[in-house]
Amino acid sequence: MSEFTAGSLALKKSMEKVEQHSTVTSVQEINDNWIVFITNDTSVSDIVPESVFEISKEYPILYFFNFEDHCWGYYIILQGKIVANISFSYEEENTAVVRLAExxxxxEDIMELLYIExxxxxxxxxxLLEVKDNPEYLRKIEEQLENKNVEFFKLFNIPDEVITKLEYILSAEYWNNLKNKxxxxEEFKQLLEINEMRWIRSDRV
Known part of the structure; x- marks a missing residue:
């Protein structure tokens, strides 16, 4: 079964303030740096819950989602506005291969041709190799990264050297050369030290 994770992250120092919000239904300390919380309008979705925008007027929020076979991404919300976000689709690559086969x-029956024969x-x-060499495919990857704005991770006390690494791995070239997308x-989570963000979602907390 695929993993579905979606929740809002804040620095641990904000825990007491987070707990005071009437829309927050669950708060969990995941390590020494981070907490994750769920609001009453949080669902298993890649869309930021409306209540999080209000909460972000007090401190920055990192909304993180990972739908294992479909997509993953993040939003950084500050003062009620999205200042950074990405959404990586795992399906784009396969869609491009199917389109080229067609x-x-x-x-031919494309499903048999690509998966059964x-x-x-x-x-x-x-x-797939042809797809990866296609400038149009690379352009679509880059579109998913246009608003990554990794410098905003400084809001969460992320060191400059880590932000430099985030800039490097969140690139079309790096993505395209990965053997396992x-x-x-996992690299992103490790750099931010949010490895515990796994199987966390509103219907499981």
């Missing part, structure tokens, strides 16, 4: 083999894996990987979110 162009090359218009009379004896040489399906070989064909899929061949088309799921490694990126």
């Amino acid at each position: 162009e090359r083999h218009p009379d 004896p040489n399906a894996k070989e064909l899929y990987n061949k088309l 799921h490694d990126l979110v």
Whole structure:
């Protein structure tokens, strides 16, 4: 079963203030630096709950989501506004391969061609290499990163050297060269020291 995680993070020093908000239904200390909280309008979604915008007027909030087979990303919310966000789709790569296969083999059953036939894996990987070399595909990855604004992680006392690493890994080139696309979110979590953000969501807390 795929992981579905979505919740709002704040620095541990904000815990007492977070608990005072009437919309907050759960607060959990995940390590020495961070807490995660759920509001009454938090769902398993890549959309920031409305109540979080109000809470962010007092201190910055990092809304993080990871839907393992679909997408992952974050929002940094400050003073009621989104100042940084990304959303990485795992499905874009596969969609691009299917689209290319349909162009090359218009009379074939694409699902059989790419997933069932004896040489399906070989064909899929061949088309995938073409997709990765396509400037249009890289442009779509870059679009997902246009508002990453990693400098705003300083709001959470993230050191400059870590922010430099975030800038490096949150790039189209880095993403495109990963053998396992799921490694990126794990690297991101490790750099921010939020490894505990796993299987945390409103219907499980």
